[in-house]
Amino acid sequence: MASQRLGLAEESGPNPGESELAVNPFDGLPFSSRYYELLEQRRALPIWASRFIFLEQLESSPGGVVLVSGEPGSGKSTQIPQWCAEFALARGFQEGRVTVTQPHPLAALTLSMRVADEMDLTLGHEVGYSIPQEDCTGPDTLLRFCWDGLLLQEVASTRGTGAWGVLVLDEAQERSVASDLLQGLLRNARLGNLPGDSRVVVVTDPALEPKLQAFWGNPPTVHVPRRPGTCPTPIYRDTVPTDRVEAACQAVIELCMKEAPGDVLVYLPSEEEILLCCESLSREVGPLALRGPPPRVLPLHPGCGPAIQAAYEDTDLGARKVVVTHWLADFSFSLPSIRHVIDSGLELRSVYNPQIRAESQVLRPISKCQAEARRLRARGFPPGSCLCLYPKSLLELEAPLLPTARICEVNLSPVVLLLKRRQIAEPGECHFLDRPAPEALMQALEDLDYLAALDDDGNLSDLGVILSEFPLPPELAKALLASCEFNCVDEMLTLAAMLTAAPGFTHPPLSAEEAALRRALEHTDGDHSSLIQVYEAFIQSGADKAWCQARGLNWAALCQAQKLRGDLLELMQQIELPLSQPAFGSEQNRTDLQKALLSGYFLKVARDTDGTGNYLLLTHKHVAQLSPYCCYRSRRSPTRPPPWVLYHTFSISKDNCLSIVSEIQPQMLVELAPPYFLSNLPPSESRDLLNQLREGMADSSVESESSSTQEFGDACVLQ
Numbered sequence: 001m002a003s004q005r006l007g008l009a010e011e012s013g014p015n016p017g018e019s020e021l022a023v024n025p026f027d028g029l030p031f032s033s034r035y036y037e038l039l040e041q042r043r044a045l046p047i048w049a050s051r052f053i054f055l056e057q058l059e060s061s062p063g064g065v066v067l068v069s070g071e072p073g074s075g076k077s078t079q080i081p082q083w084c085a086e087f088a089l090a091r092g093f094q095e096g097r098v099t100v101t102q103p104h105p106l107a108a109l110t111l112s113m114r115v116a117d118e119m120d121l122t123l124g125h126e127v128g129y130s131i132p133q134e135d136c137t138g139p140d141t142l143l144r145f146c147w148d149g150l151l152l153q154e155v156a157s158t159r160g161t162g163a164w165g166v167l168v169l170d171e172a173q174e175r176s177v178a179s180d181l182l183q184g185l186l187r188n189a190r191l192g193n194l195p196g197d198s199r200v201v202v203v204t205d206p207a208l209e210p211k212l213q214a215f216w217g218n219p220p221t222v223h224v225p226r227r228p229g230t231c232p233t234p235i236y237r238d239t240v241p242t243d244r245v246e247a248a249c250q251a252v253i254e255l256c257m258k259e260a261p262g263d264v265l266v267y268l269p270s271e272e273e274i275l276l277c278c279e280s281l282s283r284e285v286g287p288l289a290l291r292g293p294p295p296r297v298l299p300l301h302p303g304c305g306p307a308i309q310a311a312y313e314d315t316d317l318g319a320r321k322v323v324v325t326h327w328l329a330d331f332s333f334s335l336p337s338i339r340h341v342i343d344s345g346l347e348l349r350s351v352y353n354p355q356i357r358a359e360s361q362v363l364r365p366i367s368k369c370q371a372e373a374r375r376l377r378a379r380g381f382p383p384g385s386c387l388c389l390y391p392k393s394l395l396e397l398e399a400p401l402l403p404t405a406r407i408c409e410v411n412l413s414p415v416v417l418l419l420k421r422r423q424i425a426e427p428g429e430c431h432f433l434d435r436p437a438p439e440a441l442m443q444a445l446e447d448l449d450y451l452a453a454l455d456d457d458g459n460l461s462d463l464g465v466i467l468s469e470f471p472l473p474p475e476l477a478k479a480l481l482a483s484c485e486f487n488c489v490d491e492m493l494t495l496a497a498m499l500t501a502a503p504g505f506t507h508p509p510l511s512a513e514e515a516a517l518r519r520a521l522e523h524t525d526g527d528h529s530s531l532i533q534v535y536e537a538f539i540q541s542g543a544d545k546a547w548c549q550a551r552g553l554n555w556a557a558l559c560q561a562q563k564l565r566g567d568l569l570e571l572m573q574q575i576e577l578p579l580s581q582p583a584f585g586s587e588q589n590r591t592d593l594q595k596a597l598l599s600g601y602f603l604k605v606a607r608d609t610d611g612t613g614n615y616l617l618l619t620h621k622h623v624a625q626l627s628p629y630c631c632y633r634s635r636r637s638p639t640r641p642p643p644w645v646l647y648h649t650f651s652i653s654k655d656n657c658l659s660i661v662s663e664i665q666p667q668m669l670v671e672l673a674p675p676y677f678l679s680n681l682p683p684s685e686s687r688d689l690l691n692q693l694r695e696g697m698a699d700s701s702v703e704s705e706s707s708s709t710q711e712f713g714d715a716c717v718l719q
């Protein structure tokens with residue numbers, strides 16, 4: 001067996017003194033005292049008892065697949081990757097390194113830090129991580145933690161390092177799009193006998209185990225014993241509070257006043273509520289007459305960045321920690337010091353409706369599996385407490401058993417593009433853990449067809465292959481490609497990076513001063529040009545954090561945009577696409593940029609039919625308004641809203657809202673959208689107008705063919 005051949009320090013007696021001279025087999029250096037300190041902690045984890053059985057199963061699994069099922073906090077995410085690394089080391093890494101996927105980039109980051117520490121290795125060398133816009137790996141990296149979305153992109157494209165000897169798909173119960181898809185693709189490959197002798201380890205909460213067993217054809221399964229300690233009986237409120245944040249704050253204050261020992265974990269549905277709760281708690285807990293130091297309030301959500309690691313750290317002063325979070329900490333962040341859980345029982349999720357091509361923010365009860373995972377966070381000696389800010393009936397009657405598969409709730413165009421790239425002609429042929437609705441798949445196919453990503457046989461066209469190389473939604477990738485033709489690559493690169501990493505201007509300014517500074521960054525040509533202007537000003541400021549703070553701009557997001565822009569540029573150079581010089585601000589550039597944008601976003605056009613700001617979407621009969629943060633609404637002088645606009649998102653949450661909007665000319669739409677798209681539009685006054693324009697333009701082009709081609713260039717080369 002792998003571990004027997006290695007003679008690791010883990011296998012020697014519990015007394016570190018006996019194995020003082022043991023050498024780390026991964027770097028050949030003697031283990032440090034820190035290694036032994038952490039080894040004691042690792043040995044206390046419930047999963048430690050399953051180490052030999054896991055390694056045995058990994059060695060002997062007939063299909064190369066092993067399932068690991070265990071409760072949150074039992075040690076799966078930190079220990080399984082290390083054991084896989086031992087397994088791969090024993091085989092000389094002949095099949096490749098170990099890759100571990102996580103559904104959240106921050107979890108990949110914090111886990112790699114912890115595991116490098118536990119293995120006594122250097123982060124960025126033997127242990128590394130790959131998350132969007134940050135690759136902390138090197139040629140020596142043997143164990144890589146990777147955001148699953150990134151691995152999926154690598155596997156689909158010809159670039160990157162998709163190769164691995166052992167692949168660990170962690171947190172399968174979260175049902176991220178990438179995790180489900182990777183499993184679907186792997187199962188297909190397994191059935192057709194994957195070359196080499198690689199291994200796949202799927203790690204899950206016990207709630208999803210039966211489904212995964214059936215999906216993978218009953219692979220060997222390692223059951224992790226439960227964590228010791230008593231789990232508190234949840235206390236349910238009779239009604240759902242009208243003000244969740246207030247109710248959660250009160251519950252925290254009561255716990256603090258009772259001086260009940262242990263840290264507190266508060267679950268709220270959204271990032272906005274997490275921030276409100278942290279602000280309110282920071283104000284209110286300070287003046288409380290408590291025996292010890294005042295509690296330390298910490299937010300835990302994707303926007304926190306690497307600072308999230310603070311949630312694991314102890315303070316010297318021994319202050320109680322109050323961590324306020326949402327679904328992010330359902331499974332991925334196991335904070336051992338938590339004794340008390342306060343759970344709102346709700347989550348806010350973005351759900352895509354393919355019929356109207358719109359995102360909505362849906363507030364809904366969490367699944368029973370998530371509620372149980374949250375309750376288990378309070379397990380320990382002495383038992384802690386679990387307060388549910390909702391009646392038990394909500395859980396029993398309204399909560400689904402398991403988290404919803406995200407693949408059933410997202411826009412499927414990127415997924416279908418990827419499946420086509422993997423030469424799965426019919427996306428319906430892929431083995432999905434849960435099959436998305438056929439209408440959603442059809443809608444995605446239709447959108448890709450409009451984008452000219454498919455050929456007449458429904459396979460990827462040459463253009464489709466190039467689109468699939470970009471880590472961007474297909475319509476944005478198409479706009480970027482079109483910018484090569486319209487000589488505005490420099491501006492479109494900035495826009496693609498900003499739209500992906502930092503959509504910007506989306507929250508209300510906090511003060512009049514901030515509002516004035518932000519207004520100065522708005523561009524008269526629309527929100528897209530404003531985003532470019534923000535980026536350019538940010539670069540001119542030297543990527544200055546204080547500059548961003550003064551304008552209420554997210555510095556980390558802008559830095560990400562800067563990195564992504566660089567990556568996109570590199571990719572375009574690799575594919576040998578023609579680049580163009582910056583020309584932002586010129587009249588020609590303004591038109592070029594509109595053309596490039598419309599080449600990708602012709603599906604997202606709306607028209608104000610009566611000058612009142614009620615926009616009718618072209619592709620279906622929905623009425624929408626410009627977002628309050630749209631530059632056309634914040635202008636001081638009340639001008640008429642633009643009659644035709646291109647929008648980035650249509651959301652139907654609080655109101656029917658169009659965000660990131662720029663004016664367009666309908667003539668340009670007629671020139672750039674495929675004719676069969678225009679003919680397929682549902683009947684409306686706008687469609688009639690476009691058809692009239694088309695006829696008029698066809699007539700005039702017969703008369704003066706040359707002048708028309710000059711004005712709009714070879715507009716449809718990409719179609």
Ligand SMILES: Nc1ncnc2c1ncn2[C@@H]1O[C@H](COP(=O)(O)OP(=O)(O)OP(=O)(O)O)[C@@H](O)[C@H]1O
Pocket residue numbers: 045070071072073074075076077078079110111113114309312330331332333334335336
């Ligand atoms: N980033 C980190 N920093 C410090 N300690 C950590 C970190 N991540 C995990 N740990 C420690 O490792 C222990 C085991 O956590 P681990 O994530 O391996 O459990 P798990 O079974 O995978 O749970 P989950 O499904 O919630 O991720 C935790 O209790 C904690 O003590």
